[in-house]
Amino acid sequence: MSDQNFDVIIVGGGASGFFAAINLAKKKPDLKILILEKTKKFLNKVKISGGGRCNVTHAEFLPKELSKNYPRGEKELRGPFHRFMTGDMMAWLEERGVELKIEEDGRIFPTSDDSQTIIDCFLSEAHKYKVDYKTSQAVKSIEKINDSWSVKTTQENYSTEYLIIASGSSQQMWKLMRNLGHQIIEAVPSLFTFHIEDALLKGLQGLALPTEVKVYEGKHLVLSSDGDTLITHWGLSGPAILKLSAWGARDLNRLDYQFQLHVNWLPQHSAESLSNLLTAQQKDFPKKQMSTFSVENLPKRFWLKVLQKSKIEETQKWADLSRKNQTDLISVLLNSKLKVTGKSTFKDEFVTAGGVELKEIDFKTFESKLHPQLYIIGEALNIDAITGGFNFQNAWTSAYHVAEAIAES
Incomplete structure (x- = not known):
């Protein structure tokens, strides 16, 4: 089976994976970008979050104060939040026709009160910028061969120059990251x-x-x-x-x-x-x-x-x-x-404390310090937050920075 070649492969078709793909494709429309999702559905966590309403972020507009809502990742996210945070995400969605509302407790939702609004926006943008995405593609192995990443799934083989891990709290992907030399902080439940x-x-x-x-x-x-x-x-x-x-x-x-x-x-x-x-x-x-x-x-x-x-x-x-x-x-x-x-x-939401050791990540770009052209974002890292839209903000912020870093490389 010959490899299918892409410029960028993103493992994980959730919030951070799609947001990284869309932002990168907009900045660099000539790149061939592929999202690989192991399940049969994309953006599943977006669908069920906030009781099906999707709590996209939280009305905290100061980077230092926002970062205080992360038991793990507070120090590391402060810099990234200075460059992309709540107001930026709100503007991003509103520019694409998604109207938002701030509730009394600070949580921010689409005015439709329907998470499908966010999903439709992401899928529309991905289609607009010709992002390729495939389901039922559980990754079996990742290997660096010369200057390319070889990614083998249960279905096919791929190669790519840039690899983004946006797989959330996937034990299989953490195992593969460990095989690449990354330290994995054991996952325990949070929230x-x-x-x-x-x-x-x-x-x-x-x-x-x-x-x-x-x-x-x-x-x-x-x-x-x-x-x-x-x-x-x-x-x-x-x-x-x-x-x-x-x-x-x-x-x-x-x-x-x-x-x-x-x-x-x-x-x-x-x-x-x-x-x-x-x-x-x-x-x-x-x-x-x-x-x-x-x-x-x-x-x-x-x-x-x-x-x-x-x-x-x-x-x-x-x-x-x-x-x-x-x-x-x-x-x-x-x-x-x-x-x-x-x-x-907590309801349908499941968050873990654990993931890739934060000291092994460059938080200006979210690139691995161990492997050039390998990026790790969202909950695949040992970052988690209290309830209220903060976990999604970590997804948006880390994804945005990866898109910026690869676009400028």
Whole structure:
């Protein structure tokens, strides 16, 4: 079987792969560019992201602040973000007729609320600039022969001058990168929710509250986070929990996802200020049942669970609040101790911490320091982010820089 020759081959038909191909083809229309995708569908992660709406990026417009959302890759991405980041991606899409909207929490979506809008835009651009792309092409081997890369798939053999690895968290591609001498940081899950069975949470699914959350290993504080926490059928999710799962990806993996979580449901309060508030409630509503007047307007169904957890009867009057009752209430509200017994992925999105060692990449071009004309982008690198569109921004930024680098070489 003779090799099919291309100028550039991109392994991976996802977000970073397509964005690199489109930008490079626009700058250098004479190049023969091929995208190889191992599955039967392109841009699958784009399709399912953001609940099918595609959270394309996040409304953070300062490179230094944007980079703070990457537990792995913060330092390395700061320079690249100065050259291509949120505003640039928004402009790129809007120039191609994709209207965008910024939601209250900073996430950016197409106004259509349909990820197919992004997919159609990418496929249209790829067609416009004559990018070739093929599905069901799992790569079996990669080898440097003279000045060309030989790429063998389950279907065909190819050769190319430039090779871009945009294969996400593919174990097979990481194995091939390891064969080329690259160090691979072992992948562990990032962005996941916590399994918790506790009477305090039972029947409260769908309720979200501002919190401060802390992970403990025995008496040792491992890490903490804040933000809204969402009570689910299986335990806890929401921004505060997902941030913990991203920043603590390796620690929580080491703990085998079995640990104690401390939740402060009233992070604006200290024990002293909450004690004063409870005492004031006692004076102001002595004859009222405690169940009818929650503190700080906590949702009634949550407040009833707090009373239950504190062993206080719903019919008890505020006047009868004992010192022990008050101590127990403060403990539940400011330091609920919940046993985490496992994890599950965040909806349909699966992100890993792991990949090609960052020290082996030139972050001006995303070229391998070990092999000229080999580029590694997106989640194939040991880069990952918290939820909110940040993982896609890494894909866009790294892809853009590779296109620039090859076009100028």
